[in-house]
Amino acid sequence: MQTKYSPVDCSFHDQLIEFANFKRIINIVVSTATGMETLKQVSIKDIYTSKNKEEFLVLENNLEIRLDNIIKVGDYTAPSSNYCSSN
Secondary structure, X not given: OOOOOOOOOHHHHHHHHHHHHHOOOEEEEEEEOOEEEEEEEEOEEEEEEOOOOOEEEEXXXXXXXXXXXXXXXXXXXXXXXXXXXXX
8 A cells, every 4th residue: 555645855856857858777776565676777768747646757668656665766865855846
């Protein structure tokens, strides 16, 4: 079961958009129900907001990751304070 969505930091969100725009190959570390998982050498295909105001990353293989589950993308660690909301 998913927890309530917490919007991510604006600068981190901007960094994700930059990765998506340039189709950079990166490593992503996400928090899962069983711990942490590292997705290696993937590119971001898209970022979107669902009708429930949750934001998602879509990877090249169409895997979707909710932004507040991301721990690290490339060399950028997600800030612990989540305060960006443009929704």
